[in-house]
Amino acid sequence: xxxxxxxxxxxxxxxxxxxxxxxxxxxxxxxxxxxxxxxxxxxxxxxxxxxxxxxxxxxxxxxxxxxxxxxxxxxxxxxxxxxxxxxxxxxxxxxxxxxxxxxxxxxxxxxxxxxxxxxxxxxxxxxxxxxxxxxxxxxxxxxxxxxxxxxxxxxxxxxxxxxxxxxxxxxxxxxxxxxxxxxxxxxxxxxxxxxxxxxxxxxxxxxxxxxxxxxxxxxxxxxxxxxxxxxxxxxxxxxxxxxxxxxxxxxxxxxxxxxxxxxxxxxxxxxxxxxxxxxxxxxxxxxxxxxxxxxxxxxxxxxxxxxxxxxxxxxxxxxxxxxxxxxxxxxxxxxxxxxxxxxxxxxxxxxxxxxxxxxxxxxxxxxxxxxxxxxxxxxxxxxxxxxxxxxxxxxxxxxxxxxxxxxxxxxxxxxxxxxxxxxxxxxxxxxxxxxxxxxxxxxxxxxxxxxxxxxxxxxxxxxxxxxxxxxxxxxxxxxxxxxxxxxxxxxxxxxxxxxxxxxxxxxxxxxxxxxxxxxxxxxxxxxxxxxxxxxxxxxxxxxxxxxxxxxxxxxxxxxxxxxxxxxxxxxxxxxxxxxxxxxxxxxxxxxxxxxxxxxxxxxxxxxxxxxxxxxxxxxxxxxxxxxxxxxxxxxxxxxxxxxxxxxxxxxxxxxxxxxxxxxxxxxxxxxxxxxxxxxxxxxxxxxxx
Ligand code: ADP
Ligand code: MG
Numbered sequence: 232x233x234x235x236x237x238x239x240x241x242x243x244x245x246x247x248x249x250x251x252x253x254x255x256x257x258x259x260x261x262x263x264x265x266x267x268x269x270x271x272x273x274x275x276x277x278x279x280x281x282x283x284x285x286x287x288x289x290x291x292x293x294x295x296x297x298x299x300x301x302x303x304x305x306x307x308x309x310x311x312x313x314x315x316x317x318x319x320x321x322x323x324x325x326x327x328x329x330x331x332x333x334x335x336x337x338x339x340x341x342x343x344x345x346x347x348x349x350x351x352x353x354x355x356x357x358x359x360x361x362x363x364x365x366x367x368x369x370x371x372x373x374x375x376x377x378x379x380x381x382x383x384x385x386x387x388x389x390x391x392x393x394x395x396x397x398x399x400x401x402x403x404x405x406x407x408x409x410x411x412x413x414x415x416x417x418x419x420x421x422x423x424x425x426x427x428x429x430x431x432x433x434x435x436x437x438x439x440x441x442x443x444x445x446x447x448x449x450x451x452x453x454x455x456x457x458x459x460x461x462x463x464x465x466x467x468x469x470x471x472x473x474x475x476x477x478x479x480x481x482x483x484x485x486x487x488x489x490x491x492x493x494x495x496x497x498x499x500x501x502x503x504x505x506x507x508x509x510x511x512x513x514x515x516x517x518x519x520x521x522x523x524x525x526x527x528x529x530x531x532x533x534x535x536x537x538x539x540x541x542x543x544x545x546x547x548x549x550x551x552x553x554x555x556x557x558x559x560x561x562x563x564x565x566x567x568x569x570x571x572x573x574x575x576x577x578x579x580x581x582x583x584x585x586x587x588x589x590x591x592x593x594x595x596x597x598x599x600x601x602x603x604x605x606x607x608x609x610x611x612x613x614x615x616x617x618x619x620x621x622x623x624x625x626x627x628x629x630x631x632x633x634x635x636x637x638x639x640x641x642x643x644x645x646x647x648x649x650x651x652x653x654x655x656x657x658x659x660x661x662x663x664x665x666x667x668x669x670x671x672x673x674x675x676x677x678x679x680x681x682x683x684x685x686x687x688x689x690x691x692x693x694x695x696x697x698x699x700x701x702x703x704x705x706x707x708x709x710x711x712x713x714x715x716x717x718x719x720x721x722x723x724x725x726x727x728x729x730x731x732x733x734x735x736x737x738x739x740x741x742x743x744x745x746x747x748x749x750x751x752x753x754x755x756x757x758x759x760x761x762x763x764x765x766x767x768x769x770x771x772x773x774x775x776x777x778x779x780x781x782x783x784x785x786x787x788x789x790x791x792x793x794x795x796x797x798x799x800x801x802x803x804x805x806x807x808x809x810x811x812x813x814x815x816x817x818x819x820x821x822x823x824x825x826x827x828x829x830x831x832x833x834x835x836x837x838x839x840x841x842x843x844x845x846x847x848x849x850x851x852x853x854x855x856x857x858x859x860x861x862x863x864x865x866x867x868x869x870x871x872x873x874x875x876x877x878x879x880x881x882x883x884x885x886x887x888x889x890x891x892x893x894x895x896x897x898x899x900x901x902x903x904x905x906x907x908x909x910x911x912x913x914x915x916x917x918x919x920x
Pocket of ligand 1 (some may be wrong): 494495498521522523524525526527528529673674778779781808
């Protein structure tokens with residue numbers, strides 16, 4: 232079926248015994264295929280041979296010559312120097328090894344040798360400190376006189392040995408490789424066949440051969456990955472939901488009539504996409520993406536209303552208690568105005584209240600529920616869950632998103648995120664979801680002015696805040712709070728707030744908000760801030776996501792370099808939510824180059840997508856969203872930043888293939904399917920774990 236030889240354990244290669252196999256395992260290499268898919272990190276050009284006399288002091292060069300004589304010197308007890316005299320056809324030079332006395336016996340006079348190493352001309356002679364050498368025995372050269380592959384290594388393994396093992400497996404492989412990519416794709420993208428690409432990626436004759444081979448493996452990897460997503464999507468769209476939405480309900484119209492604004496064109500467009508999903512017989516799996524402040528909440532409310540008016544239940548899940556409360560508060564009045572009840576369930580909900588809510592939910596008497604992840608705890612059972620909205624998705628593990636799904640029978644799922652995800656990321660993380668994008672802000676918003684200031688200039692910042700407050704506006708001051716130094720940070724924030732309240736802002740009411748406070752205390756502060764009683768709120772990052780107080784016009788971020796770009800952008804998004812001019816002040820004296828780069832990026836642009844790309848560049852895809860558990864697969868050769876074009880092509884081809892042959896019936900796609908399962912885990916479970 233698939234490539235049998237490739238499936239064999241590495242030990243089946245002659246020169247790999249149990250010991251070497253154990254070493255290779257540390258690199259995740261178990262099979263011959265793993266070994267051959269251990270791609271070079273780069274290539275070193277050792278094709279140009281220089282006469283030793285022409286080499287430049289201090290540079291690395293490759294020289295070829297005939298062995299004249301060799302000796303081991305022992306100037307000290309702990310040091311052996313092996314010194315080799317070589318004639319390169321022009322003159323004599325010396326090659327030097329340290330503490331490898333056994334090398335001497337390989338170097339009998341008359342042998343032809345290639346040597347790569349650093350050139351030293353300080354003693355009137357030419358010496359080369361050997362990094363690598365190779366005896367020319369008329370066979371293929373691996374480590375010198377060519378483009379030499381340089382691999383990621385592990386302990387007890389060196390480049391030379393790895394090259395030998397890879398070469399040995401390539402030799403044994405001859406004529407046993409079957410192509411795994413469909414013929415059509417190979418020719419459409421002008422990719423080299425697997426059979427030629429494997430030797431070319433490891434031991435290319437010319438650089439362009441390596442480039443072509445790599446292009447193939449990049450495409451192959453992305454294509455197989457996109458196939459897993461296409462299969463997932465196939466499964467989703469094959470399932471049928473049991474619930475249906477009523478059409479022609481009056482509640483949504485009533486709600487829209489009462490809205491104090493008109494939906495933007497983008498909002499109307501995404502709503503159409505969402506309604507179509509709701510009306511379809513298949514469950515919705517949609518990602519709603521929109522920059523901070525673009526108005527996603529009202530869209531989710533509209534979807535929830537349709538569920539309620541259809542006799543279905545809807546759940547809205549938010550990442551923090553404060554945000555859940557805010558959603559609850561902002562929807563409660565608008566919803567009760569049209570006669571729809573909504574409940575709030577968080578970790579802070581009192582026991583009695585909680586029991587009452589659970590009761591109403593399980594009987595179906597309460598239709599809509601907002602909450603934190605408390606919503607997915609096991610004792611919450613919905614009577615007829617039709618719709619699940621997950622806000623600020625990146626804060627949840629993908630598994631949590633899945634768990635809520637199990638509470639209903641294929642409920643419709645809408646995932647909302649304000650983290651602008653670069654397109655390549657979105658296609659990779661959410662390739663199984665349909666994507667809707669709100670790409671405009673509501674009209675009448677002034678661009679936020681962003682400044683970076685040194686801590687020494689805080690007095691000016693306070694003046695700005697006072698001026699704004701006198702004009703009727705409000706301000707946030709955010710202090711960083713990182714887990715490792717949580718206690719110290721918390722104390723610093725508390726002291727800072729106290730000082731501001733009694734000195735700089737003694738004329739205004741200042742509130743403190745942090746994650747350690749009880750939920751009713753937090754709610755109290757928030758509602759005073761919302762009502763405009765509290766003018767300035769000093770907070771730790773709990774306000775990061777989703778807070779919506781349009782009257783706030785100043786966002787001050789202390790020690791701003793301690794925040795990631797995505798977080799800073801989120802924070803800035805808390806202001807600029809009305810027609811008033813807003814300000815974002817980053818107070819910082821960055822100590823690292825990355826810190827400086829983040830601040831520069833923030834000052835330069837307020838385009839969330841541009842910032843996301845920048846973030847990706849600074850941190851690398853592995854670190855995207857701050858944690859490894861973002862669900863992104865680890866690629867061996869593809870790089871999402873660099874290979875965006877290939878990714879899009881791979882995605883298109885994968886979708887087309889699954890469309891044409893959904894169950895991989897024909898031979899070519901069968902082979903692909905096997906390969907996909909092999910590379911990306913049989914149950915496609917990787918994305919949920
Ligand atoms: P986000 O997408 O960040 O969740 P919100 O849903 O919190 O954004 O919306 C930000 C603010 O903009 C809210 O105060 C909301 O009432 C308001 N808003 C939403 N849509 C519009 C619109 N079409 N016109 C004017 N204001 C709007
Ligand atoms: Mg929001």
